[in-house]
Amino acid sequence: MHATLTIARLSAGYPRRPVIRDLSLPPLPAAAVTALVGPNAAGKSTLLKALAGLVQAEGRVQFGDAELLRMPLAARADLIGFMPQALPQGVALSVLESIVAAFEASRPDELAGADAARRAVATLDRLGIADLALDSLDQLSGGQRQLVSLAQALVREPRLLLLDEPTSALDLRHQVTVMEAARSLAAEGRTVLVVLHDLNLAARWAERVVVLDHGRVAAIGTPAEALTARTLAAVWGVAARIEQDPAGIPHVVVEGALPPAPGGPAAHPFDPRPTAA
Numbered sequence: 001m002h003a004t005l006t007i008a009r010l011s012a013g014y015p016r017r018p019v020i021r022d023l024s025l026p027p028l029p030a031a032a033v034t035a036l037v038g039p040n041a042a043g044k045s046t047l048l049k050a051l052a053g054l055v056q057a058e059g060r061v062q063f064g065d066a067e068l069l070r071m072p073l074a075a076r077a078d079l080i081g082f083m084p085q086a087l088p089q090g091v092a093l094s095v096l097e098s099i100v101a102a103f104e105a106s107r108p109d110e111l112a113g114a115d116a117a118r119r120a121v122a123t124l125d126r127l128g129i130a131d132l133a134l135d136s137l138d139q140l141s142g143g144q145r146q147l148v149s150l151a152q153a154l155v156r157e158p159r160l161l162l163l164d165e166p167t168s169a170l171d172l173r174h175q176v177t178v179m180e181a182a183r184s185l186a187a188e189g190r191t192v193l194v195v196l197h198d199l200n201l202a203a204r205w206a207e208r209v210v211v212l213d214h215g216r217v218a219a220i221g222t223p224a225e226a227l228t229a230r231t232l233a234a235v236w237g238v239a240a241r242i243e244q245d246p247a248g249i250p251h252v253v254v255e256g257a258l259p260p261a262p263g264g265p266a267a268h269p270f271d272p273r274p275t276a277a
C-alpha cells in the first residue's frame with residue numbers, strides 16, 4: 001500500500017494558459033501528509049488537477065509502480081481521491097446518497113449497494129458528521145459542504161489523497177478534525193497532498209511542505225526548512241518572524257505587508273535567475 005509520489009518535469013495548464021512549467025519534486029513520502037502552499041494563482045489547484053487527470057499535463061508522475069499520466073482515467077480514479085475546492089451546487093441528493101454515489105461511481109458491480117452504504121456511514125462517522133446523513137446537500141452550510149466533499153473523496157479509501165483547501169470554510173474544531181483525519185489516513189499508509197493557505201496549520205500537521213509560486217517550487221522541506229522568514233518575504237511579500245513552540249513546531253507570526261520589490265517580484269531564495277540590480 002505504501003507508495004511514494006514522484007513528479008518529474010511536469011507541465012500543466014489550460015488551453016493557451018500554461019501554469020505549471022517543468023516542475024520536479026523529490027519523492028513525496030507515503031504514510032505522510034505533504035502541504036502544498038503558496039499565494040493565490042500560484043498553480044496549487046492546477047497541480048492537484050493535473051495529478052487527478054482533470055487538466056492537460058505532460059511529464060512524469062510516478063505513484064509506486066504506476067505512471068499516472070499514462071494510465072487510463074478510470075484506473076487513475078481508482079487510486080486517487082480528489083477533493084475539489086467547491087462542491088457543485090444544485091445536486092438534489094442527500095449527504096448519504098451523494099457519498100454512496102461517489103463510491104459506486106468507481107465500483108459499478110452488483111455488490112456495491114450494501115457495501116457502499118456501509119462504507120458511506122463509516123466515512124461520515126470518521127469525520128464526525130454522521131448526523132448530516134439525511135440532510136439535503138443543498139441545505140448545508142459552507143463548512144458542512146466541505147466536510148461532505150472530503151467524505152466523498154475518502155469513501156473509496158484511495159491510496160493517494162489530493163485535498164484542495166479542505167479546511168478553508170471550517171471552524172477551529174473541524175479544522176482539527178480534518179487535519180487529524182489526514183494524519184490518520186497517512187498513518188494507514190496513504191500519500192496525502194493537501195493545499196492549505198493557513199501556514200500554521202501546515203506547520204502543525206504536515207511532515208513536509210512544498211511552497212509553490214508562479215507554477216514553480218520556491219521551497220521544499222520540513223515545515224521549519226520551507227517556511228522561513230526569507231521565503232515568506234520572497235513569495236508572499238510579508239514580513240514575518242518564525243517562532244518555535246515548545247514541541248519544536250514552527251509558528252509563523254506575520255508582522256505586516258512588505259512594499260513591492262523595485263523592478264518586480266522578489267527572487268526566490270533559490271531562484272537561479274539573477275536579481276534585478
Ligand SMILES: Nc1ncnc2c1ncn2[C@@H]1O[C@H](COP(=O)(O)OP(=O)(O)OP(=O)(O)O)[C@@H](O)[C@H]1O
Pocket residue numbers: 014015017019038039040041042043044045046047
Ligand atoms: N479553467 C481555467 N482556464 C484558464 N486559466 C485558469 C483556469 N483555472 C485556473 N486558471 C489560471 O491558472 C492560474 C493558477 O490557478 P490555480 O487555481 O491553480 O491557483 P491556486 O494556487 O490554486 O490559487 P488559489 O490559492 O487562489 O486557489 C491562475 O492564473 C488562474 O487564473
